[in-house]
């Protein structure tokens with residue numbers, strides 16, 4: 067079944083406001099300034115362009131620094147330390163309490179209703195590691211996700227390409243929303259897929275495929291001289307990783323990404339965990355992907371369906387926001403540090419995520 071053209075595609079070339087930095091620095095300046103169209107009278111045009119570039123690069127650099135954890139791997143605490151000893155974390159937990167501690171309340175509210183489960187991949191199902199190609203999921207986590215999918219419609223919502231994330235997860239019975247939700251596929255039997263074949267459910271950025279390939283190559287070439295930089299083509303978006311780049315060189319990364327993106331005004335940059343994400347300027351994100359899946363799976367009845375979304379990244383906030391605004395379900399943020407979030411609950415790390423998923427399965431089995 068191919069539903070890829072059955073829903074509205076919200077491409078919005080008109081809203082290509084700040085083409086480069088998108089949500090990152092959209093407060094800095096309007097597009098007309100970036101395109102060089104409004105230099106002040108008497109001001110040297112090339113000097114003003116240089117200033118603009120500096121502002122953009124600095125904006126990018128600030129975002130890179132602010133999105134980076136105090137310590138590598140987002141482990142804010144040394145082994146032996148406990149987040150509980152941090153008063154800021156304890157205070158934050160009173161606003162965003164543990165989904166394990168509040169498990170009974172969560173499932174009590176789900177009694178008699180249908181649960182749908184949405185799971186981010188990196189940092190949620192797999193630990194954050196230096197090499198993105200080695201972010202493997204443990205067999206125990208795979209078993210937990212497999213069991214969850216036996217009882218609840220389950221989707222993986224990831225910044226990775228569907229191909230890559232499904233190679234890590236290795237479970238056919240799930241829905242996959244890869245490329246930050248811009249590539250929604252499934253091999254689940256109910257979609258009448260030929261054995262081993264995927265059904266493509268929705269690709270709102272389909273027209274950007276050639277552009278993404280091109281920008282990926284340009285970014286690879288531009289950053290090839292920076293030790294530790296890594297460019298990952300995620301099909302409808304590209305990740306420029308700087309986790310393994312010395313901090314003194316982050317500015318060079320920001321400058322090069324900025325330069326490359328000048329030739330691609332229909333792409334923007336957002337930032338994740340030690341990664342710059344280059345993506346189409348379309349009104350589509352993980353939140354929209356969750357809405358699409360709820361609707362197309364017949365789960366749009368917010369009275370009777372409880373979506374649970376678990377994720378650790380900024381891009382997951384779009385999904386938390388959707389749930390909060392619909393006033394249904396639960397966003398659960400995976401974090402060991404206090405963060406501004408739209409999520410209602412938190413879990414510390416992938417091992418707690420696994421504990422939560424297993425608890426959900428146990429609860430469902432007992433309530434049958």
Ligand SMILES: O=P(O)(O)OC[C@H]1O[C@H](O[C@H]2O[C@H](CO)[C@@H](O)[C@H](O)[C@H]2O)[C@H](O)[C@@H](O)[C@@H]1O
Nearest residue numbers: 187188194195196198201224225305309339341
């Ligand atoms: O939406 P997600 O599934 O969380 O994907 C977001 C990005 O995750 C990956 O990068 C992150 O994890 C890597 C492996 O642990 C880590 O090395 C990197 O620093 C993190 O940013 C993935 O490689 C990216 O392509 C995804 O966009």
